[in-house]
């Protein structure tokens with residue numbers, strides 16, 4: 001049986017590394033599914049060295065992220081870091097959890113690369129499983145790294161809290177905005193200022209570019225001084241203007257992270273956050289299972305009868321799970337025998 005016909009992760013990893021084009025999409029589908037399928041993939045992906053570099057592109061809907069990504073792909077294959085000439089793109093689609101396929105617009109805007117062997121483009125949605133994108137995207141990035149892709153670009157619409165967190169799960173985070181009064185302020189409100197390593201004012205062919213740059217500079221002046229002050233690059237993505245400068249700026253940020261040792265620190269911090277996230281998801285799953293099995297019926301009756309309170313009821317569950325000592329027992333507040 002051809003190796004890609006089955007869904008054994010180990011065989012799929014081997015096939016993907018050998019360049020079989022259907023294997024990598026299969027692996028990412030398993031990641032999207034969540035549950036046992038994605039765990040088997042993670043078991044392999046996280047044990048491989050984390051050697052690929054990731055760039056997040058985020059910003060408001062329609063800011064030009066896909067047009068820009070398309071241009072960055074060209075830069076990456078022509079002027080890749082350390083001579084690398086391959087790139088993966090994940091276009092994250094948080095709004096349609098059941099699409100599971102390509103985002104038509106993105107595919108159209110990146111189609112001049114779709115037949116290039118050096119370019120891998122994939123739209124990703126999560127089918128509403130627990131944790132969703134917050135764990136699926138880091139998992140997918142580790143898969144790309146494990147199959148030997150040196151660079152990954154993640155396009156996300158930076159609207160909600162979860163999307164902003166996903167955008168921040170990359171080594172260099174690029175926040176795209178457009179000229180116009182208030183765009184910088186909107187970005188600030190959305191929490192995009194804190195995660196930006198680089199700002200792009202795209203559609204710089206339009207009026208208001210200078211004002212937007214000034215607003216951004218002012219906001220950066222007001223924030224606490226840090227080792228890295230985000231660069232501001234102006235682009236006209238639809239004409240390819242400023243894109244070489246943007247690629248240079250991404251390279252400068254990467255150099256800064258590598259030479260200062262901050263890359264390693266940032267990756268450790270992200271890993272810690274992801275572990276925390278998975279822990280929360282697993283606990284939530286356990287609670288859901290208990291609920292399904294009717295484990296809380298007695299506690300709920302006691303609550304309804306006014307014989308308990310939510311804190312005590314929750315503590316009793318934790319005691320039953322063995323993650324908390326019984327009150328009065330060893331470690332409890334009252335002295336025990």
Ligand SMILES: Nc1nc2c(ncn2[C@@H]2O[C@H](COP(=O)(O)OP(=O)(O)OP(=O)(O)O)[C@@H](O)[C@H]2O)c(=O)[nH]1
Nearest residue numbers: 060061062063064065066067202203235236237238
């Ligand atoms: N005038 C002008 N238009 C641009 C520029 N860059 C992109 N556009 C246009 O802006 C529109 C949106 O571009 P996209 O690249 O799809 O934007 P996006 O941020 O990926 O959009 P979503 O993924 O839907 O959030 C398209 O019609 C582009 O052609 C630019 O620099 N100047």
Ligand SMILES: [Mg+2]
Nearest residue numbers: 065066106155
């Ligand atoms: Mg897009």
